[in-house]
Amino acid sequence: MSFDYDLFVIGGGSGGVRAARISAGYGAKVALAEESRMGGTCVIRGCVPKKLMIFAASTPEMIDEAHGYGWPDAMAGAFSWPAFKASLDAELDRLEAAYTRGFENAGGTIYHQRARVVGPHEVELADGSRISAKHILVAVGGRPQRPGIEGDELGMISDDLFLMEKLPRRVLVVGGGFIACEFATILNGLGVETVLAYRGDKLLRGFDRDGRELVTGQMRGIGVDLRLNLSPVRLERDADMLRISYDDGSEDRYDAVMFATGRRPNTAGLGLEEAGVALGPAGEVVVDEWSQTNIPSIYAVGDVTDRVNLTPVAIREGHSFADTIFGDTPRYLDHSLVASAVYTRPHELASIGMTEDEAIARGGVEVYDTRFRPMRSAFAGSEMRVMMKLLVDIDTRRVLGCQIFGPEAGEMIQLAAIPITMGATKEDFDRTVAVHPTIAEELVTMRQPARRHDRPA
Template structure:
């Protein structure tokens, strides 16, 4: 059969756009891309980018206090949400324009509508047009989901938080993952009276226990009202507020309730089942190490595959797909030792294994230090930071590095290179400390605090 395109990409987020651009721009392939919403996907439009800008905005209140302690005669003012929101939306529009231009400049044909699969080589657009392609790449991402319970329709998700007309006075955030914890810090920093419910025993499940314990403690110190082992039973509208009944027996009124309890892959109504594309328990598309589905001409990358749901991972998967399919260089995606930043307040950077996961695997040594950073201590703050290395007793390799500190995300990118290279504890020790900085503690820890 003759094809209209060498590649048809469904989804205009970070992964889909990168794959389309590189396939068209570097291999000369004829490429089309369909996107039913905005270009840039979750990360650019309703995720990392606007979230990080909100984190920046929310941190200035604390900076004013610190500045006064350093002798600056400045007074805190009020936070102007509508002004910030206007600038935020203008910036997202600018970034979306860049994404559209990237595709256009690389010769990718775009369709601003939903697409689904008809057969292994054919997609149908919402207007009924059909296009044939040699290869189809699904990069449709994921979405936040709210569980069903009485009154659950009153909750918003992270998608809507960027569009609030006005900042609420009181807000409940339900969830204990990084999205819930980041927004608890953001809203609290912007002056919203913020409560967080999490049904588990500690926030940030899956991350290092000591690190998440410190983050929870600091969040509470900063004014977030965290309730662990607590969930919502039901919600009801009461005037312009929401009455929330909790499992701990309390009933309270909030202006806004945001749920951040999980995300689902966008793989429904794409016509996958009829073609024999396998899906997993959460509805994710099942792929092999080359991102290929059970149907040889159909591939999938990013959050829709529910492997490691991070923007740079989707981009990596898109690049590996192009290498494999269009450059004749089969490239599996390496999902090992991915450094990650969590923009909670305090911030966390992490790479490799938590102390708990490492100890289950082999005998380890733990090097850790906790201290008050110079800048904050001078200002009279009680904030603590944590630097931690998990080391294999047998190979001396650093299996995990965990940092809870201002700027932890910047630090972990560089520590991540060393850990990815297989650096040993002695490699860290041989490196001269940069003084005076917080990160110098990573290379000055001589004695393990414990072994496991």
């Protein structure tokens, strides 16, 4: 049977573009449809602009630290959102162009419109035209979801933060996950009076217990008005403000409300169910380890599968798909060990592998744990403490997990992830000579376990 393309990719984000570009490099005839901007969530409305905003929001802390290092007259002045946004928009335009150029230079074709699946080997574009392909790859990512309360359409979602023409004077962030925590610290650092409301008693559910406590305390320490065990039930306009009602009967008013209450796979209206593709309870595309759906010609990678929702994971899944289908090198991604970081400020929380709660449930694990004030911030008068934790299998001595709370923790976890993924033991860490004076040297100088979790009887 003859097809228009060997591969048709729906979605121009990191995972879809990587799969498309690598497949084209193997000689496949590839097309891609993207209804918004090339680069997807991470590049346009996620990781990249968020990290640049973190850098901007950290400037006042750098100035405060400079005072402790002999620069008593250092000052930041007033932050200009319009000036920053102009630079940010220019950078995102550059990255979008690079994504587009990279794929087109590899020989790919881009359709700048929405596409939906209409059969095992066929997609339909928004203009009504139909295209056939031997393989179809769904890589449409996820989308923010609102909490489903009355008036929630009046609030922003994370996408909207990058489109604001001006900063609000007072803002409410609703949620307790990494998106809520990062954006609360960003807005706070840019001078916005920031309130964060979360239904739980500690932020970052699912992360390590000590890391959660440290991030929760840090949030209060930098001046975020943290309101735990509290959920909004109604949002309404009140003159030029927004009035929100909480489940404890209280009310408050804000210039803006941002919902960071989770994301869902972006499968609505893609025609997948009609084409016979199995979806999970949250709308995620159900795939096997090869990213293949129950329809053999249709695959999916990235957040739309709701496996591990991180950009590098989507990229690796997309690359593995291309290697397998067009590169004659079958491979798939092992999702069991994936490092991640929460870019709060001034200290980040980073993790790979097991948390201590998981160690307690599993048993047979030693916990090596250290807390200290790092040299740089301690000299400047800061009371902030770093936490580092290694979780080690009692029998094999293999390092099963690493948790870091501290400055540039994301950079450290990337390097720690290499030996841990390779199966390094605690003794391998111990044999490594420290680089002094650094924060990271503590990872190789912890000698005695702080706790031990025995296997269940």
